[in-house]
Amino acid sequence: MAEIQIARIDYRLIHGQVVTKWMKAYPAKRIVIVDTELAQDDFMADIYAMAAPAGTKVDVVETDQAKSFLEGTKGSVFLLFKNVESCYEAFSDGVIFPKLVVGGIPTDAGKALVYSSIYMSASEYEKLEKISDTGIQVILQSTPDDSYAELSKIKEKL
Numbered sequence: 001m002a003e004i005q006i007a008r009i010d011y012r013l014i015h016g017q018v019v020t021k022w023m024k025a026y027p028a029k030r031i032v033i034v035d036t037e038l039a040q041d042d043f044m045a046d047i048y049a050m051a052a053p054a055g056t057k058v059d060v061v062e063t064d065q066a067k068s069f070l071e072g073t074k075g076s077v078f079l080l081f082k083n084v085e086s087c088y089e090a091f092s093d094g095v096i097f098p099k100l101v102v103g104g105i106p107t108d109a110g111k112a113l114v115y116s117s118i119y120m121s122a123s124e125y126e127k128l129e130k131i132s133d134t135g136i137q138v139i140l141q142s143t144p145d146d147s148y149a150e151l152s153k154i155k156e157k158l
Helices: 016-025 042-051 063-071 084-092 122-132 151-157
Strands: 003-009 030-034 057-061 076-081 099-102 112-115 118-120 137-140
Touching: 003 016, 003 084, 016 076, 030 063, 030 084, 042 057, 057 063, 063 084, 076 084, 084 122, 099 122, 112 151, 118 122, 122 137, 122 151, 137 151
Parallel strands: 003 076, 003 099, 030 057, 030 076, 099 137
Antiparallel strands: 112 118
């Protein structure tokens, strides 16, 4: 089974901060992106694979296949989700990770700025709270060098 180093929610998926900062803080030989829409778009999946650090394998899997994929994968994994919904769905299906870092979530109708450049709806907060209630640390943090907020500290902003 895969050794998940960390899970991160960031709508940008693989980008400069992930490559230069997060992968150094949580080294992994493989990035697994869990996103059904992206898994069905070979062209975009290839673009994300090219953005990864040299020597890092990138897999893009559908959300409902994440658990079985990770069970059949060996080695260290950096797990990426595009949004709270796909993270919660994978978690509900049995994907367990040691820590969840919420990063880039863009603004949208019904969302409030909760921390730094992270926007969240009450529904998204509730899903993350369910994950946190199982003992998984859920924090909001842009880069490993930045300060962070525990999930429970941002509830009053919704």
